[in-house]
Amino acid sequence: MKTSTRRNFLKKIAITAASAVAVPGLVKASENLGTAEAESAEAFPGPGGLIVPKGNGLQISGTFLDEISHDIPHQNWGEKEWDADFRYMKAVGIDTVILIRSGYRKFITYPSPHLLGQGCYMPSVDLVDMYLRLAQKYGMKFYFGLYDSGRYWDTGDMSSEVEHNKYVIDEVWRMYGEKYRSFGGWYLSGEISRSTKGAIGAFRAMGNQCKAVSGGLPTFISPWIDGKKAVMASGSQLTKEQAVSVEQHEKEWSEIFDGIHDVVDACAFQDGHIDYDELDAFFSVNKKMADKYGMQCWTNAESFDRDMPIKFLPIKFDKLRMKLEAAKRAGYDKAITFEFSHFMSPQSAYLQAGHLYDRYKEYFNIR
């Protein structure tokens, strides 16, 4: 079989796959090698290279910074390592870094007068200050993630979060917002799903205050879709039976968007709780809702693998690719990831991450 024959063969496959759209119960052809891809098949590399079109996904331009960590073990990096990591991020087009949360229960990221007064532990490094400096150095925007008292996880009630963050938002803006031009926005860190009690009121209150103190800086949320993989990280299950339907998801989130759209600028649903052949269905609904309420539609492209018994290591590249391609097809505005430093960084303690970085650069033609 010569290479040219092989190319024709691949084109034929692409067309076969495209026709799969008519078969009931199967994924849409867009999941496979669709018509557009078939047309550019001639450009595919020969043996050993990629057999899908390159750069066909939404490129990641933002990442969470996973401090304080909830369920991902710490890497124990100092400023030297963080500086190098920002450089690695920049090299692949990341212009936005988002502190996942400024504190979780008693562990905090900066010497907060309010939270120390509440019994939180003094951190040895002021991470907020460090991240803001590094963001400034590398020309990025830093989003501050609000404090998470843990009470919401225990009780399902967000009122404690609103109460604490009243102080946190004020003091953080005073301590850092006026000092660093890299302070670019706020992340309302409550990771809610569809049925969280009082979420609308809580997001309204916190979003309002963030904007008020900061002259209207942008805010966003990153909830999860209550799909089949929405299970506890500490449990041994990988999937559950009762997943939300697309219709139910649209109904419930339309209500939430309706309630928050004037104080929340973007919604970045986590993309890892649904199956790969459900991406298009959920993503198109998300985009439709965001458009309707004038919000930006982001994707939180998880770069860790939810399908493995070790919770969690870096994702297989093709899974990340498929999610970014679905985001592009749906016309999403921005892709961020949870998160670069453990799961995509060449200096991650998980060496699979560095190889993911290489595969990612290859696919997006980044040198």
Next chain:
Amino acid sequence: MKTSTRRNFLKKIAITAASAVAVPGLVKASENLGTAEAESAEAFPGPGGLIVPKGNGLQISGTFLDEISHDIPHQNWGEKEWDADFRYMKAVGIDTVILIRSGYRKFITYPSPHLLGQGCYMPSVDLVDMYLRLAQKYGMKFYFGLYDSGRYWDTGDMSSEVEHNKYVIDEVWRMYGEKYRSFGGWYLSGEISRSTKGAIGAFRAMGNQCKAVSGGLPTFISPWIDGKKAVMASGSQLTKEQAVSVEQHEKEWSEIFDGIHDVVDACAFQDGHIDYDELDAFFSVNKKMADKYGMQCWTNAESFDRDMPIKFLPIKFDKLRMKLEAAKRAGYDKAITFEFSHFMSPQSAYLQAGHLYDRYKEYFNIR
């Protein structure tokens, strides 16, 4: 204590251990330092070196390639890393590589017209083509692992596997078998245990077809022994109560071997589900059955550790050594491993693997 004294001491220990064979309820002396070992004790290295005879196990000459992975996180290697890995394999005597499965549910390893038409996802790289090229480059034989639809795992019924693989076997032979002389055989990837319904019929059908299209290339299976460690990878348990007895194992597998021996050339039982002091009992029965039915008796020497809460990281060298020594004692024909690239490779993301590689080379006197 001088070194010579120490050697005599070790010889004495060996003899003591050998006599342990008479103590009821204890492992056979062959598990410890038996008579043969005692005789060669003089050759043991001094302090710091090995105190067991070197090279006394069956050397591994084959490895699975764990793509598509079921429960081991991906390393995200490109062709450069795979090429290096084949070189590392070759250096320790591996002449056979076995694709663990060509697809698992919707993830596949090559652009299969049949499977893409069924809604499977287009892979970004043609791994089958790459592995065949690398096998050819390094003078190895490549075994193709059949497609696993996942239905068998969900329902216990293998009919769906037979149905899909009808197409897969044909198209794979057409796409690659005629092109690469490294295409050396077939791995019937259904990981059954003793009581799988319809396994004999399924293996007969698939084995028959593999041989028919390929001019009789060899086929093998790699089932598990339903021992105390046969538990779910995603669960938190390490062992279970109801393990199979040697007698029951022999009875049930004799029936299976009787039904498949004319179309399956070898059986490589996974060696990790039984305890270390059960190895000899099960291995000798396996060899007896294989001999009776004219099949080759291989061992699938698992190079990951089933005894640890993290599922799974590389195995402790002595555990691997004991299993390979048991395989040699039982007169097995070949040892393969699941699998080299995560658990034994110097470039594995699990750095314990590279040290296992060093210990392994030391033991087998490989430079």
Next chain:
Amino acid sequence: MKTSTRRNFLKKIAITAASAVAVPGLVKASENLGTAEAESAEAFPGPGGLIVPKGNGLQISGTFLDEISHDIPHQNWGEKEWDADFRYMKAVGIDTVILIRSGYRKFITYPSPHLLGQGCYMPSVDLVDMYLRLAQKYGMKFYFGLYDSGRYWDTGDMSSEVEHNKYVIDEVWRMYGEKYRSFGGWYLSGEISRSTKGAIGAFRAMGNQCKAVSGGLPTFISPWIDGKKAVMASGSQLTKEQAVSVEQHEKEWSEIFDGIHDVVDACAFQDGHIDYDELDAFFSVNKKMADKYGMQCWTNAESFDRDMPIKFLPIKFDKLRMKLEAAKRAGYDKAITFEFSHFMSPQSAYLQAGHLYDRYKEYFNIR
């Protein structure tokens, strides 16, 4: 905000935090940035550096050697790697190495005539000999950890441990004790908690024998506190409901100390089963009991993280720091860790460990 302003601000925070002591239900100020710290705040580094006083914890001077491992995957190191690791330990002030256990069920660390006779497996390397030589080379003391038959874990009864160790203690002293001046003591490896049946008698018997054969070399134990994180490593839970109170802990352990203090020289409670804001309460009671019974009060500062779904990876530096600071505040005599080679070593397979090593050196001003 200029740096000097920032420093004043931090001092103000410190004072605020110190006043938190009066608020009911909150942690003691000593957990945060107390008065003493506020006074030295002027010495804190500028942006990017530590914002807590350096070297304010008890420095680790001992580590367990985790062979035979119970639940931490093996690194497959040879003598070359162990030699390097002892050098890394020495560089941060470790003068004591403790074999966690000389055997666990059938896996053993040295060619024990007694245990081989009981059906244990012959190890490929005499680890006890190697560790003693390396300890001697680096001027450290080696503590020998007794054999653990596993029966205690299965039945809660320690009589089997006493029985086996009768032989083990004798033969080990004969094989190594008389040969190596680095043989510095004994670790009674039974990891009991408060209600272990027959623990006092067992510890008395074993402690007595250890001292008798070795001319009174020191002995110690390292039990756990039955706190909220005292859960099974193989399970998926991270915490439990029924944790022991400080009062109950004091009552039960006073009885145990009363029974063993003449044959056990030190007690190193594991520090990872209680919460960070419970450290002072438990530590002060431990010190009081140790003082009362004339025992040394050590801490077993766990360097792995009990709060994460992966069991176990290296701990976040600040958590380790807080535990060592609590030990110093309580006036503890010595800090050992479980354990250096996986969780703090620059050559650990877990790369987070090397960064923990760097953070640790930074904090203790070790170059």
